[in-house]
Amino acid sequence: MSTxxxxxxxxxxxxxxxxxxxxxxxxxxxxxxxxHGLHPTDLRALIALLDAARAERPVTPGRLGEQLRLxxxxxxxxIDRLERLGLVRRExxxxxxxxxxxxxxxxAVDLGWSFFGPAIGTLLGAMDAFTxxxxxxxxxFLAAMTTATTAARTNAAHHP
Amino acid sequence: MSTxxxxxxxxxxxxxxxxxxxxxxxxxxxxxxxxHGLHPTDLRALIALLDAARAERPVTPGRLGEQLRLxxxxxxxxIDRLERLGLVRRExxxxxxxxxxxxxxxxAVDLGWSFFGPAIGTLLGAMDAFTxxxxxxxxxFLAAMTTATTAARTNAAHHP
DNA sequence: CGTATTCTCTCGCTCAGCGAGATACTAGGT
DNA sequence: ACCTAGTATCTCGCTGAGCGAGAGAATACG
Numbered sequence: 001m002s003t004x005x006x007x008x009x010x011x012x013x014x015x016x017x018x019x020x021x022x023x024x025x026x027x028x029x030x031x032x033x034x035x036h037g038l039h040p041t042d043l044r045a046l047i048a049l050l051d052a053a054r055a056e057r058p059v060t061p062g063r064l065g066e067q068l069r070l071x072x073x074x075x076x077x078x079i080d081r082l083e084r085l086g087l088v089r090r091e092x093x094x095x096x097x098x099x100x101x102x103x104x105x106x107x108a109v110d111l112g113w114s115f116f117g118p119a120i121g122t123l124l125g126a127m128d129a130f131t132x133x134x135x136x137x138x139x140x141f142l143a144a145m146t147t148a149t150t151a152a153r154t155n156a157a158h159h160p
Numbered sequence: 161m162s163t164x165x166x167x168x169x170x171x172x173x174x175x176x177x178x179x180x181x182x183x184x185x186x187x188x189x190x191x192x193x194x195x196h197g198l199h200p201t202d203l204r205a206l207i208a209l210l211d212a213a214r215a216e217r218p219v220t221p222g223r224l225g226e227q228l229r230l231x232x233x234x235x236x237x238x239i240d241r242l243e244r245l246g247l248v249r250r251e252x253x254x255x256x257x258x259x260x261x262x263x264x265x266x267x268a269v270d271l272g273w274s275f276f277g278p279a280i281g282t283l284l285g286a287m288d289a290f291t292x293x294x295x296x297x298x299x300x301f302l303a304a305m306t307t308a309t310t311a312a313r314t315n316a317a318h319h320p
Numbered sequence: 321c322g323t324a325t326t327c328t329c330t331c332g333c334t335c336a337g338c339g340a341g342a343t344a345c346t347a348g349g350t
Numbered sequence: 351a352c353c354t355a356g357t358a359t360c361t362c363g364c365t366g367a368g369c370g371a372g373a374g375a376a377t378a379c380g
Contacts, residue, residue, distance in 0.1 A: 010295055011287050015280055017302040018181070024309040025182045030229070031313050039367070062327060069190070074368040076329055081367090098327045098376045119312040120175055126308035127171045127301075134297045135170055141290060141298045142177040148286035149184040152279035153191050199336070222358060234337040236360055241336090258345045258358040325378075334369080342361070349354085 018145060032115045037085075044068055045078055049088060049104045050112055059102045060093075087111070178305060192275045197245075204228055205238055209248060209264045210272055219262045220253075247271070 033043045048067050052059045065075030079102065082088040087108040093099035127135060193203040208227050212219045225235030239262065242248040247268040253259035287295060 010292065011284050014287065014295060014299055015283055017299055021178070021302050021306045021309070022182045022185045024306050026186070028309055028313045031316055071369060072328065077367065100328065115316065119309065122308045122312040123175055123305060124171050126304045127174065129304060130301060132170065135174060137294045138298050138301045139174055139177055142181050144286045144289060145283060146181045146184050148282045149181070149188055149279065152282040153188045156191055156275065231338060232359065237336065260359065
């Protein structure tokens, strides 16, 4: 996509590849968002909500806003937006009536699959060129990179 | 980070890992942006500009806006912002005087390295746990995934 | 009970990005 | 030379995402 230099260190080349993949993923997400009149934040929220739904974890506006790094006002607006689009529903928690529980509508699940389904299919297809052992290596690698990135991030956050 | 289910298909698990890595990268970028009073778009622009500078490719507002999917008005505002921060400079192209050429200030390069340098160092360190052959496999894998994602994206774009 | 705490929402504001159009320059035909 | 079409950037006015401050409602805790 961007530069086709003859990089020296294979490890640096990998960092670059990793970033290229990230950029491509983000572009795919942006494409999806734009097509459905969603803002980037809406999509991030939707993904978080679908993840939580699959894990049967209840989600409140507070938790969602925290995860997306929005303040409470922004979170309210976000949920208003998603609710207006019929993607999510607010329900008062019966045990703690200060809280609101967010439930994703079936429409949201369908929407997610309609777009990411084919994309995931393409990815799975491309994985056929690799042996199980190789995929295992890649999985370890990705896990290591994720951990390292998290470490770098929290390091940076604690080191003003 | 999100769900810790016992997924069946290792390939699906990999898709998930890939997404997790992407999310973590984006969070790191957001952390950097927030710390320096940059908007997400500013950071994307800066990365594009630094890439172009390293490849010695000249960048005009038009090209930049195209890459970031901004219209001309938004692009002008973006460059105004970057210029006000002293990260970039506008210069009229002498051969085609309709054009403006953007050059990144040394300050921008320093800024980028001050943050991503340590992060990249952490990533490189984490790669020491893998053999060159393994890293080679991972590189092929990432390239395949990037290509597949691009394909899925342009497919979706052409299939309204 | 009263007081502090927690969770969500409202209000007013700032500013990123959009659409429409202005401006300035270049290219090509005649 | 001139007129027209095309290209690159910028200006203006507007919409709306997200912020800070704080209100309102429910719970926890002394």
